[in-house]
Ligand SMILES: CC(=O)N[C@H]1[C@@H](OP(=O)(O)OP(=O)(O)OC[C@H]2O[C@@H](n3ccc(=O)[nH]c3=O)[C@H](O)[C@@H]2O)O[C@H](CO)[C@@H](O)[C@@H]1O
């Protein structure tokens with residue numbers, strides 16, 4: 479439960495330039511990765527989101543203090559201690575699981591509580607554990623904490639049953655300090671994995687193939703501090719592209735890597751939206767034609783990202799015809815649909831698909847963000863709706879969007895963060 483809500487007055491067009499922050503899903507791995515160094519690591523361009531602050535507190539607890547100002551964080555891991563992190567902040571986010579790989583790599587031991595994060599249906603970590611075990615760790619679950627213990631870590635060949643982002647990065651974090659070579663097969667290929675591999679390589683690690691489905695890591699004895707600039711957040715950028723497609727009178731999305739956006743760009747064009755790619759920007763001009771229904775399937779990168787499915791489904795409520803959205807990553811990731819129906823959207827869920835019929839004129843009401851991207855979806859619904867929309871449980875949204883309100887209000891939106899009545 480959150481004390482604050484977003485009150486959104488809908489129907490206002492968006493225009494101007496919006497700047498994307500550093501990627502949440504990189505940030506939450508880069509910060510734990512710094513624990514593997516023997517001297518300070520500086521990361522530039524971090525987003526101001528609660529997941530970053532939560533990690534900062536967790537690092538502080540284990541003796542790695544940091545400073546964080548204007549997106550620049552310097553972490554001093556030189557005195558970090560092997561301490562258990564069973565409860566509290568560890569449960570407030572998903573990616574606290576990266577402390578397992580980082581602590582295992584550094585100390586060959588770790589005790590870390592099971593993570594929290596968005597409730598998207600089952601989110602097992604069996605592939606992370608399989609990887610740690612292959613490297614020689616004994617892994618047990620005791621009273622809700624994962625205990626990892628190894629005499630030494632030894633490189634191994636690990637085939638992931640699913641191309642998991644978290645497992646790929648977590649295994650990489652431990653394997654950079656293992657003896658000999660680790661090969662991760664069926665590795666995930668998301669851009670955030672390349673970003674983490676870049677930081678680790680600049681710290682002295684030997685990693686080849688990040689961004690492909692086979693990653694080879696030769697373990698090293700020591701990693702040292704460095705400075706790294708994070709990649710832009712492709713999910714934040716995508717959220718703004720979708721908002722611009724819905725309500726834009728000419729919106730420039732700045733600080734984006736257009737190559738990372740290709741699946742969304744192609745889908746938007748299919749829907750009837752013009753998308754102009756520039757070097758580090760994407761421009762969405764005012765739409766001159768109605769949106770046409772499209773079908774969509776979420777896939778691992780470079781397919782359509784599951785994290786954009788929920789905001790995109792709101793755009794589909796505005797399209798003419800019937801769209802089918804199929805989730806292959808998290809089959810039950812459709813909690814936004816019931817809330818959208820309360821706002822007059824027409825749709826239903828069948829198995830791992832949502833069928834959305836449009837166009838619908840959305841009406842403002844009180845809705846609840848069940849998770850981060852459902853929250854972003856409801857903000858867009860509120861921007862489109864007639865009257866006022868109140869979005870509750872915004873703490874989910876603030877886990878992943880940096881300065882969302884200021885950025886959107888600067889484009890012409892009317893969103894107020896207010897105490898719940
Ligand atoms: C912090 C972070 O980066 N979060 C992202 C990361 O989450 P996360 O790393 O948790 O997602 P994964 O890539 O691991 O999960 C993908 C699929 O694999 C399954 N799975 C995963 C691990 C495992 O050990 N066993 C298993 O079965 C999951 O249930 C899911 O169906 O990637 C997801 C998929 O792109 C995104 O939605 C999240 O925003």
Ligand SMILES: C=C(OP(=O)(O)O)C(=O)O
Nearest residue numbers: 572573595596785850851
């Ligand atoms: C699911 C997400 O985040 P997390 O993995 O941190 O819960 C997300 O960013 O959409």
